[in-house]
Amino acid sequence: MIAPSNHPIPLLQSPQEKAVVLAFLLALCALSFALKHHEYKAFLGKKPLELHAQVLLQYPKNGHFVLKLKDTHNNSFYIISKEDIKDLTHHFVRAWGKMGRCSFWQFLKSCYFYTFKLSISPKSDPTTPWRSFINAQHTSPLMANFYRTLFLADPLDQRLRQVLIGFGVSPLIAISGFHLGLLSAFFFHLLSPPYRFLQQRYFPYRNRYFDLMAVVLVALLGYLILLHFQPAFLRAYVMALGGFVLVYGGLELLSFWLLGLSALLCLAMSANLVRSAGFWLSVGGVFYIFLFIKHMPKMPAWLYALLFNAGIFTLMLPLVHFFFTPFGATQLSGILLSFVFVVFFPLVLGLHTLHLGGLLDPYLLPLVHLPLHLKSFSTPPWFLCAYVGLSLLAVRFLWAWVGVGVVGVGLLGYLLIL
Numbered sequence: 337m338i339a340p341s342n343h344p345i346p347l348l349q350s351p352q353e354k355a356v357v358l359a360f361l362l363a364l365c366a367l368s369f370a371l372k373h374h375e376y377k378a379f380l381g382k383k384p385l386e387l388h389a390q391v392l393l394q395y396p397k398n399g400h401f402v403l404k405l406k407d408t409h410n411n412s413f414y415i416i417s418k419e420d421i422k423d424l425t426h427h428f429v430r431a432w433g434k435m436g437r438c439s440f441w442q443f444l445k446s447c448y449f450y451t452f453k454l455s456i457s458p459k460s461d462p463t464t465p466w467r468s469f470i471n472a473q474h475t476s477p478l479m480a481n482f483y484r485t486l487f488l489a490d491p492l493d494q495r496l497r498q499v500l501i502g503f504g505v506s507p508l509i510a511i512s513g514f515h516l517g518l519l520s521a522f523f524f525h526l527l528s529p530p531y532r533f534l535q536q537r538y539f540p541y542r543n544r545y546f547d548l549m550a551v552v553l554v555a556l557l558g559y560l561i562l563l564h565f566q567p568a569f570l571r572a573y574v575m576a577l578g579g580f581v582l583v584y585g586g587l588e589l590l591s592f593w594l595l596g597l598s599a600l601l602c603l604a605m606s607a608n609l610v611r612s613a614g615f616w617l618s619v620g621g622v623f624y625i626f627l628f629i630k631h632m633p634k635m636p637a638w639l640y641a642l643l644f645n646a647g648i649f650t651l652m653l654p655l656v657h658f659f660f661t662p663f664g665a666t667q668l669s670g671i672l673l674s675f676v677f678v679v680f681f682p683l684v685l686g687l688h689t690l691h692l693g694g695l696l697d698p699y700l701l702p703l704v705h706l707p708l709h710l711k712s713f714s715t716p717p718w719f720l721c722a723y724v725g726l727s728l729l730a731v732r733f734l735w736a737w738v739g740v741g742v743v744g745v746g747l748l749g750y751l752l753i754l
Contacts, residue, residue: 361597361604364604368603368605372444379438384432384434385434387407387431387433389407389408389429390428392406393491394423394425401417401421402416403417404446410608412446413446413449414447417451417454427457428458428459429456430456431449431453432451434450435449435450436449444607444608444611445608445611463488463562466488467490470483473688473692473693476697478493478496479697479701481493483684489511495704499703499704499706501660502710503670503673503703504669504670504671507617508670510568511568512621513568513572513575513576514677518681520549522682522685524548524549527548527551553573553577556576560573566614567612567618568614568618570602570606570615571602571618575594575595575622578597578598592623595626613659613660617652617655617656617659621648621652624727625648627651627730627731627737628647628651630737631737650745651744653748654743654744657713657715658714658715661712661714662711663754664709665752711751713751726743
C-alpha cells in the first residue's frame with residue numbers, strides 16, 4: 337500500500353535543483369513564445385489567409401454584428417459582419433481575410449480580422465449536447481445562461497454579470513480551482529462506496545485514496561478538454577496533478593515553488609495565457625491562500641474559515657481591480673456566500689443530473705432585478721507592482737505579511753468610503 341509521508345520534504349531542496357528546473361521551464365516558455373511569434377508573423381503577411389475558428393461570442397453593435405473567434409492555435413480575433421446573420425455562438429466557421437494592424441503583445445490577447453468571406457464549418461462542438469441538456473431544464477434564458485456559465489464556462493449575460501459582481505460571487509461562478517476542488521470531492525465521495533465494496537472483496541491491498549484520485553483526475557482531464565483548456569481551470573488542474581504526485585512521493589504539497597512551476601508550465605503550454613486575466617487571478621488567489629496558511633496561527637475551525645474567506649477577499653483586491661473596476665459594499669456578502677456555494681454547487685450539479693435543474697429558478701431569478709450600486713476603481717500599475725513586490729517578500733518575512741494585510745485592509749476601507 338502506498339501512503340503519503342508524515343514528514344514531507346521540499347519539492348526542490350538545493351539551489352542547484354531550483355536553478356536547473358527554473359531554467360528548463362523558462363526555456364520552454366521562451367520556445368512557446370517564439371512559436372507564437374512565428375504564428376504572428378504568418379498573420380502579418382500581405383496575402384489573405386483562411387482562419388478556422390470557433391465563435392465564442394456574438395453581439396450587435398451600431399447596426400452590425402461583432403463576433404469573437406478563437407482559432408485552432410488558441411488565438412483570439414474580432415470580426416464584424418454587416419449582414420443580418422443568425423446567432424453563430426459556439427459554431428465553427430471559416431473566415432477568409434487579413435489581420436488588422438496589431439502588435440505582438442496585443443496578438444497574445446486578441447486582434448481585429450478583416451473578413452472578406454465567412455462560412456459555417458460542418459465541425460461540431462462536443463459541448464453542444466450538454467448545452468441542450470441544460471437549456472431543456474430552464475424556462476428562463478437567464479437561468480439557462482447562468483448554469484451554462486457555471487458548468488461550461490459560457491460567456492455570462494451582462495445583466496447577470498452585474499448582479500454577480502455586485503454580490504461578490506463572480507469568482508465563484510467562473511470555473512477555477514474552487515470548482516476543481518468541489519468536483520474532486522463530489523466524485524470521490526460518489527465513487528467511494530462501490531470502490532470500498534470491491535476493494536474489501538478483491539483487492540484489499542490497494543490504496544483507496546490513490547486509486548480514486550487517479551480516476552477523478554482522469555475524469556477532470558476530460559472536463560478540462562471539454563472546456564477547451566479554460567485558463568483558470570488549466571492552472572488548477574496542473575497544480576492538482578502535480579500535488580497528486582507530490583503527496584504520494586512524500587514531498588511538500590503547499591509549496592510556492594509548485595505554484596510558480598505550475599504557472600510556468602501553463603505558459604509553456606500556451607503563451608496566450610500571459611494576457612489572460614482569469615489565469616493571473618487564479619495564480620494570485622492560490623498565492624495568497626498559501627500566504628494565509630503559512631502565517632496565520634491555529635484557531636477554532638469556524639473562525640479560521642471566516643478569516644480565510646475575508647482575508648483572501650481583501651488581499652486580492654489590488655489584483656482584482658487591476659483587471660476589473662466595479663466595486664460596491666454588497667460585494668462583502670461574497671465572504672459568506674462562498675460558504676453557501678460549497679453546498680450550492682454540488683446541489684445544483686445533482687439536480688441537473690436528475691433533470692431537476694430548474695427547481696431553484698423561482699428563488700434565484702428575482703435576484704437579477706435587485707438594485708445594486710457599484711463604483712469604478714482601477715488599481716494603478718505602480719501600486720500593483722509595489723504590492724506584488726511586498727507580497728513576494730511576505731513569503732520569507734513576517735513584517736512583509738503584516739504590510740500586505742495593512743495595504744489590503746486600507747484599500748478596502750478606501751473603496752468603502754468611495
